[in-house]
Structures are given as structure tokens and as C-alpha cells.
Amino acid sequence: MKFLTKSVLAAAFLAGSGAQVWGADEVVNVYNWSDYIDESILEDFQKETGIEVVYDVFDSNDILETKLLAGGTGYDVVVPSGAFLARQVQAGVFQPLDKSKLSNMKNMWDVITQRTAVFDPDNAYSINYMWGTTGIGYNVKKVAERMPDAPVDSWKLIFDPEILSKFADCGVFMLDASDEMVPAALNYIGEDPDSNDPKVIAKAEAVLMAVRPYIQKFHSSEYINALANGDICIAVGWSGDVLQARDRAAEADNGVEVNYSTPVEGALMWFDQMAIPKDAPHAENAHKFIDFIMRPDVMAKASNYVYFANGNLASQELLDEDVIGDTAIYPTEAALKTLYIKNPYPPKVQRKVTRLWTKMKSSQ
Amino acid sequence: MSQKPREGKRSQVEYLDARSGEGTAGALEELHKQLLLLPPYRWLCSAIAGSGISPRGLLISTPYIWLLLFFLAPFLIVLKISFSEYAISQPPYTALFELVDDIYVQIKLNLENYQLLFEDDLYWRAYLNSVKIAGISTILTLMVGYPLAYGMTRAPQRWRLALLMLVILPFWTSFLIRVYAWIGILKKEGLLNLLLINLGIIDQPLTIMNTDTAVYIGIIYSYLPFMVLPLYASLEKMDDTLLEAAADLGSRPIKTFWQITFRLSLPGVIAGCFLVFIPALGEFVIPDLLGGSGTLMIGKTLWAEFFSNRDWPLSSAVAVVLLLILVIPIVAFQKLQEKDKAA
Incomplete structure (x- = not known):
């Protein structure tokens, strides 16, 4: 009975904060755009690491930013777009990435990281997920x-x-x-x-x-x-x-x-960037998740599914022809020069x- | 002539009031005993036992504590934010109180937000437009709701419960889904246009969706039960013999309706109008889903300030002013009623 009361109270508390499972350690709470991932990626991550992914979605940067600024979201990984990320970094919402835990950082594409550095100097707080x-x-x-x-x-x-x-x-x-x-x-x-x-x-x-x-x-x-x-x-x-x-x-x-x-x-x-909030309850798992996402095969799988370009150079040879070959997704070198941020x-x-x-x- | 029965009714009500007054203490005692069966209440009672507050006082003060916790406290928080300044930080506004030298509390009031509300005509236009839309919809809801409630009270007794259920039934579906359903009805290729074209009434589809008309339809539909229920309650209590007396004395039906039925139902009319007007004024979902990009309402302006501009202080100021706009007519109305009672 006592146990029941406790869990009901906990549930009520969690419902209020809009977040997920806290207590257990083997969890990572991800908050991403709707329709933005191949869900089998989440299953693969869980199989490989034993960490359960609690996946929640939003459809506007404004909603994400309001939640982040209010604080205490309980999310471990969030995906704001460039200009929003820049402001949130300034507001002190994120923790710097521990790059020693991100072995797949080497796969990233300098064409993109140079541009995202405008929003996030040295890419200290975020990695690129998709861009378009x-x-x-x-x-x-x-x-x-x-x-x-x-x-x-x-x-x-x-x-x-x-x-x-x-x-x-x-x-x-x-x-x-x-x-x-x-x-x-x-x-x-x-x-x-x-x-x-x-x-x-x-x-x-x-x-x-x-x-x-x-x-x-x-x-x-x-x-x-x-x-x-x-x-x-x-x-x-x-x-x-x-x-x-x-x-x-x-x-x-x-x-x-x-x-x-x-x-x-x-x-x-525009660039959608993965970052870790300062108050993330499972920062360690968040790093593991981000590192997993940066694997070429995983990133290619995601892009092949959602038809967005990604910032991962090593993934490009694994992309389907109708993704990498489509100039609407991956613009030509000349077209890339006309794009502005x-x-x-x-x-x-x-x-x-x-x-x-x-x-x-x-x-x- | 028709004044007399009204007075008779009033004294009867006063008599009932007086009688129930005698029973209040007993009823409270009974309620207290019942509540003692609930552990939280019991703990609370034992906690205050030494403090000189009687359980009866506690029971009476419950609504006030409720108001304090869930109305006054949030309002004060919003008021506090409205006097701060936007900042790129977490939370996105500056602190109002600052401790200086560990002893002085420095208060920084920023009135700029309110100043901006007066300077920029956007906010005033949004407020006025909201008042206009809420006002017109309230009147229209009353015009639709009154005959409905009246018809319900005139229906045979055995049907009334079923009719009442029908009014409440839409609440069993989510409000959001019901508003979404109106998109399917009102849009260009929607059910309404399809029906009217097939009946040969129009040959070009009407543009209703994304206009103010759609907002009116949405508000009237959504808030109709809030109008009907208080109207029904006050109409049902009405003493039918008054109408017979008026008829006996030679009053025509229309006159009888105005002078007796409508006047006696005034408390219901007023309650219904408030229940519709107040939420309609700050409505966000209906204008957002059914209204066009041109529909200017304060609820949408507030949303834009909060989410698009991320300016919590300014949107708090908008909310405070909205509350004032609502509270002033309510207080004025109550004063008027007290005067009426005293006279």
C-alpha cells in the first residue's frame, strides 16, 4: 500500500514536470522533432548499450525553448535549431560536451561544423543532427x-x-x-x-x-x-x-x-543540433547516445529514412542514391555557396x- | 400589477435563506465529522489543534485557502514577472529583488512593459477586438441558449433529464477534437459547403474557414452549455402560478414573458453571460484553429509574446491587464447588485 501511494505521488510529480522516468539509471530521455528518426535506431541503441531510450517529440523551436528556459525538463538530449541554440547557449542552458566520450566526433563534416560554429563557437555544446x-x-x-x-x-x-x-x-x-x-x-x-x-x-x-x-x-x-x-x-x-x-x-x-x-x-x-541540458539527469547516457548517433551507419540510416541531409561526412557513402544524389537534399557545391545563415x-x-x-x- | 407576485416570491426566498441559516452550524458540524474520516483532514486538524484555530474555522476558510493558493499566488508570480526585464538567461527575465550588502533588499521595478502596452496600438486593438468578439458571441450564445433552456423547462418532466444529458454530452469528447471537427465542416470542400451546393442554395463555396465568422461559430458552439445550464437552473425554479396570475389579470403573453419570465431568469442570464464572456475573451484555441491569420485576439497576442518573442515580462503584463479588464466589470456589477439589494 505504501509503495502504491509512493508511486502515485511520483507519477503525479512527473506528470507535472512533463518528463519521464527518473529513478532508473539505464535511461536516456530524448526530446526531438516529430517524424525525425528511424525508430529502429532507438531499438538498436538499447540492444547495444542496455540503455532505454525514452523518446518524446515537439514540433516547434518555440515550445522547446520555453521548456528549456523554464528549466528542470528532465531531458538528456534535445535538438534545437541553430539560432535558437545560440541564444540558449548564451542563456546557460547547456553543458559543454565531453569530447573525450565522443569517439565518433571524427566522422563529422567540416563544411557543416564550420557553419554551426557561428551559433556554437568551437561546437562546444552541440553536434549537428540534420540540416536543410x-x-x-x-x-x-x-x-x-x-x-x-x-x-x-x-x-x-x-x-x-x-x-x-x-x-x-x-x-x-x-x-x-x-x-x-x-x-x-x-x-x-x-x-x-x-x-x-x-x-x-x-x-x-x-x-x-x-x-x-x-x-x-x-x-x-x-x-x-x-x-x-x-x-x-x-x-x-x-x-x-x-x-x-x-x-x-x-x-x-x-x-x-x-x-x-x-x-x-x-x-x-538551417541546422538542427543535438545538445545536453545542464540539468540533464543522465548526462553520461546522453553522451553515449550522441556518440551512437554520430556513427556513420546510424546517421545514414536516419537520413535515408527522413530525407534530410546530415552533418556526418563518413555516412555519405552509405546513403541511398535518392538521398545523396538529390540536389534538393544535398545541394551542389555551387548552390551551397548561395545559401545563407x-x-x-x-x-x-x-x-x-x-x-x-x-x-x-x-x-x- | 405584475410587481406584486415578484415581491411575494422574494419574501419566500428570504424565508428559505433564513431557515437554512439556522441549519448552517449543524451542517458544518456534520461535514466536519464526515471529513474526519479522511486522513489528510485529520492530520490537518490535529496539526492546528494547538494553534487556537477551530476545525469549523478551518472548514470555512478552505475556499479562501484554495483561492490564495491557486489564484492569488500565481497572479502575484505573474505580476512579479511583469515588472522585470527580458534577459537571455534561465529563466528569461531579470530578478526583481536583489540582496545588497547582505542587509538591504533592492527592488527594481521595470514599468517599460506596461508603457509599451499603451504605446503600441497592436495590444489595444487586440484587447478591443477580443472584447468585441467575446461580447458579440455572448449575445449570440444567449439568443441561441435562451430558447433552448426555455424549451427544456417546458418539456414534460420525464424528458428533462435526457435533454439535460444531451446538453452535457459533448463534454465527453475532447474540446480540441470538437473544434477540429469544425474545420472539416467549415472548410471550402467541407460538409457545409457540400450540403449547400447540393441543395442548390449556393453555387460558389462560401469562405467561412479562417475568418471571424468561423471564430464566432466556434465560440457559440463550445460555450453553449455554459449558457444553457444556468438559464435552465433559474427557469426551472420559476413558479408557474405567476404566469397564470398574469394571464388572469389580462397580460399578453409577450408582456408576461418580458416582465415575469425574463426578469426572474435574470440571475441565470447574468451567470450564463459571465461564464461565456470571460473565457471567450482570453480564448486562444478557437481563433488559432478556426480564425485566419488576420484574426487579432489577445490570447493569440499573448501566445506570440510568450513563445515567438520569448518575452515573459511583456506577456505577463498583457495577462495582468487582461485580468484587470475582466475584474473591473465584475466588481462594478457586484456593487450594482448590492445597491439593488439595499434599495
């Missing part, structure tokens, strides 16, 4: 019907009001992410997408306002289904998500053909950007 671009997903047939010579490989398709207006009746979605769309608009008009200057940022407003009437919805995940079902013509979205929509449509064999393009003007390159906005500027975004969205 923010570009254009479109319904090949419907776009061609409305405009045979549509510039599908250019931001003109989105930011030129005259062109976008042709697709308004068919449905245009845009990511509800101001810190990705404002840089994209700035990049389109030839300004520095990474600018924190309020005067430069203000210029993005006019660009976005001009196309606002033709955008049906701002949302960061609904476009996957909408594209796959053929409900919409165009969506500004994340590479892997659009490719997922492409595969879903192909599987459903519903006559919908979805394509992804990285615009020639350049696109945002975005540092986190300072708080005051962040408010201006969000304000601009809200104003633009609510004007009709």
Missing part, C-alpha cells in the same frame, strides 16, 4: 497550368506580386516563422539577410505586404498535407518536409506531383521583427 534549406514546394501540374513559364527556381515566384497573384485562387501557404521569412524577403531585394539593422528590416515589410493578399495561410506544418493532397499550389517550406509531401503524394498515387526547389538567389540554411536577433530587434510579422499577417 528553406525553399519553395510546389504542385508541378497546377503551377504549369496557370503559368507555363513560372520561375519555380526563384524567389520571384513568391515575392513578385504580379506572379504570385496568378496562384492566389489555387492556394499559397507560407511558413509562420518571422525569423526565416524576413531574411528571405531581404535576400530577395539584395539586402543582407542576416541584418539586425531596424532600417534594413523595415524594408522587408513592403516586400511581404505586397504579396500578403495572395497568401492563404501562414503555418509551419499544415503545408505537408496540403501539398500532398493537392489542396494548394505553392508553399514556402522546409526541404525535408516538402520532400515528405512529395513522397506521400507519390505513395497515394493521386496524380499530384510535388517538387522542391532551392531558389537561385539563395536560401536559408541567420544569427539570432537581439531581443529589441526580435520584438520589431515579430511586430512586423503580426502586422503583415493581420492586414487584409
Whole structure:
């Protein structure tokens, strides 16, 4: 009876903190993006090490950051994106990685680690899990019907009001992410997408306002289904998500053909990084998990499953041809040079950007 | 003429109140005995035994302790955060109190958040729009709910319980799922448009989804039971002989309805309106799922401040002001009622 009361109390406490099993040592609590791993990887890890993986998912950086800043999440491994990671590192949320425990660090790809060092100097707190671009997903047939010579490989398709207006009746979605769309608009008009200057940022407003009437919805995940079902013509979205929509449509064999393009003007390159919170209850196991993920065969398995590029050079020879050979996933050397990254906005500027975004969205 | 029966009713109620007052002490004693069977209560009683607090006092103060713990304490925490400053740290705001030289407590109040609320018209527009949407939906819910509740009380006695169950039944499904279901009904290729087109009423699908209209529909649907239940409770208690008396005295049905039925149901109307208006004002889920990107409501603004801007102090200030907006009319209303009673 006493035991029962105790466990009920413990359960109530855990439910409150939103975390998992604490007591047992052989556990690692992982908090990753939804639909972002081949689940057999987790089973393999457990078989090999005897450590149970308690896997939980989120679908927005904002939710993850709010939990991390509140503290006491109980998670051992979390996966924030670059700019978010940078701010969280500054806030002192993470513990530095003990690289002596990460023997597979040598497999990482310097092309990626050089870039992630912008967010996490020396990659002291994180390793790259996946990376990708923010570009254009479109319904090949419907776009061609409305405009045979549509510039599908250019931001003109989105930011030129005259062109976008042709697709308004068919449905245009845009990511509800101001810190990705404002840089994209700035990049389109030839300004520095990474600018924190309020005067430069203000210029993005006019660009976005001009196309606002033709955008049906701002949302960061609904476009996957909408594209796959053929409900919409165009969506500004994340590479892997659009490719997922492409595969879903192909599987459903519903006559919908979805394509992804990285615009020639350049696109945002983002990185999802694995890190260990300072208050992680099983930091030792977290290191083991991260080291396991960095094994070439494991990383290749993950990429082959989710259709995102990874930051692991040694894994590349193990990738399927439709992953490594797809320039939408692994851009060509030349295309890679046009990609840009975005540092986190300072708080005051962040408010201006969000304000601009809200104003633009609510004007009709 | 119709004033008289009302007075008769009131004195009857007062009589009942007085009588139940006599029994209060006995009932409390009984409740105390019952509660003693529960270990936590017993421990609490023995813990305070030496402190001069009677178990009866404890029982009476329970609601106050509850309010203190679950309303006042969280509010004070939010209030405290609203006076701090955003910082890149964990938690993401500066400390309000600081110990200087180990003896002085330095308090740093930052009023900037409130200043910003007044300066930036976004917040005011969001507040006003929320009041507008909540107000209109409350009136519409009343217009839908009143005939429903009235019909229920007029139904034969044996049906009433079943009808009441039907009103409560939707609560057995998750609120979120019910709101999601409306997406399937209201969207362009949704059930409603399909039905209207097949009936030949319209030939172009209506755009309801992602507009304010969809938000109104969502709020009215979700909060209807909160309106119907208090209305039903007050209408059911009504003395039917009053209506007969009014008819005997030559009052027309419409006049009788306004002067007797509606007036006697006023407490129910007011309770129902508060139960709908207050949650609708801060509603987040319905405008987020059914409303368009252009639907500006304070709940969504609060969410954006908290999650997108990560500005806990500012979003706390928004929440405090929201609470004030809600508390002022409630207090004013109570004062008005007290005056009414005194008169």
C-alpha cells in the first residue's frame, strides 16, 4: 500500500514536470522533432548499450525553448535549431560536451561544423543532427497550368506580386516563422539577410505586404498535407518536409506531383543540433547516445529514412542514391555557396521583427 | 400589477435563506465529522489543534485557502514577472529583488512593459477586438441558449433529464477534437459547403474557414452549455402560478414573458453571460484553429509574446491587464447588485 501511494505521488510529480522516468539509471530521455528518426535506431541503441531510450517529440523551436528556459525538463538530449541554440547557449542552458566520450566526433563534416560554429563557437555544446534549406514546394501540374513559364527556381515566384497573384485562387501557404521569412524577403531585394539593422528590416515589410493578399495561410506544418493532397499550389517550406509531401503524394498515387526547389538567389540554411541540458539527469547516457548517433551507419540510416541531409561526412557513402544524389537534399557545391545563415536577433530587434510579422499577417 | 407576485416570491426566498441559516452550524458540524474520516483532514486538524484555530474555522476558510493558493499566488508570480526585464538567461527575465550588502533588499521595478502596452496600438486593438468578439458571441450564445433552456423547462418532466444529458454530452469528447471537427465542416470542400451546393442554395463555396465568422461559430458552439445550464437552473425554479396570475389579470403573453419570465431568469442570464464572456475573451484555441491569420485576439497576442518573442515580462503584463479588464466589470456589477439589494 505504501509503495502504491509512493508511486502515485511520483507519477503525479512527473506528470507535472512533463518528463519521464527518473529513478532508473539505464535511461536516456530524448526530446526531438516529430517524424525525425528511424525508430529502429532507438531499438538498436538499447540492444547495444542496455540503455532505454525514452523518446518524446515537439514540433516547434518555440515550445522547446520555453521548456528549456523554464528549466528542470528532465531531458538528456534535445535538438534545437541553430539560432535558437545560440541564444540558449548564451542563456546557460547547456553543458559543454565531453569530447573525450565522443569517439565518433571524427566522422563529422567540416563544411557543416564550420557553419554551426557561428551559433556554437568551437561546437562546444552541440553536434549537428540534420540540416536543410528553406525553399519553395510546389504542385508541378497546377503551377504549369496557370503559368507555363513560372520561375519555380526563384524567389520571384513568391515575392513578385504580379506572379504570385496568378496562384492566389489555387492556394499559397507560407511558413509562420518571422525569423526565416524576413531574411528571405531581404535576400530577395539584395539586402543582407542576416541584418539586425531596424532600417534594413523595415524594408522587408513592403516586400511581404505586397504579396500578403495572395497568401492563404501562414503555418509551419499544415503545408505537408496540403501539398500532398493537392489542396494548394505553392508553399514556402522546409526541404525535408516538402520532400515528405512529395513522397506521400507519390505513395497515394493521386496524380499530384510535388517538387522542391532551392531558389537561385539563395536560401536559408538551417541546422538542427543535438545538445545536453545542464540539468540533464543522465548526462553520461546522453553522451553515449550522441556518440551512437554520430556513427556513420546510424546517421545514414536516419537520413535515408527522413530525407534530410546530415552533418556526418563518413555516412555519405552509405546513403541511398535518392538521398545523396538529390540536389534538393544535398545541394551542389555551387548552390551551397548561395545559401545563407541567420544569427539570432537581439531581443529589441526580435520584438520589431515579430511586430512586423503580426502586422503583415493581420492586414487584409 | 405584475410587481406584486415578484415581491411575494422574494419574501419566500428570504424565508428559505433564513431557515437554512439556522441549519448552517449543524451542517458544518456534520461535514466536519464526515471529513474526519479522511486522513489528510485529520492530520490537518490535529496539526492546528494547538494553534487556537477551530476545525469549523478551518472548514470555512478552505475556499479562501484554495483561492490564495491557486489564484492569488500565481497572479502575484505573474505580476512579479511583469515588472522585470527580458534577459537571455534561465529563466528569461531579470530578478526583481536583489540582496545588497547582505542587509538591504533592492527592488527594481521595470514599468517599460506596461508603457509599451499603451504605446503600441497592436495590444489595444487586440484587447478591443477580443472584447468585441467575446461580447458579440455572448449575445449570440444567449439568443441561441435562451430558447433552448426555455424549451427544456417546458418539456414534460420525464424528458428533462435526457435533454439535460444531451446538453452535457459533448463534454465527453475532447474540446480540441470538437473544434477540429469544425474545420472539416467549415472548410471550402467541407460538409457545409457540400450540403449547400447540393441543395442548390449556393453555387460558389462560401469562405467561412479562417475568418471571424468561423471564430464566432466556434465560440457559440463550445460555450453553449455554459449558457444553457444556468438559464435552465433559474427557469426551472420559476413558479408557474405567476404566469397564470398574469394571464388572469389580462397580460399578453409577450408582456408576461418580458416582465415575469425574463426578469426572474435574470440571475441565470447574468451567470450564463459571465461564464461565456470571460473565457471567450482570453480564448486562444478557437481563433488559432478556426480564425485566419488576420484574426487579432489577445490570447493569440499573448501566445506570440510568450513563445515567438520569448518575452515573459511583456506577456505577463498583457495577462495582468487582461485580468484587470475582466475584474473591473465584475466588481462594478457586484456593487450594482448590492445597491439593488439595499434599495
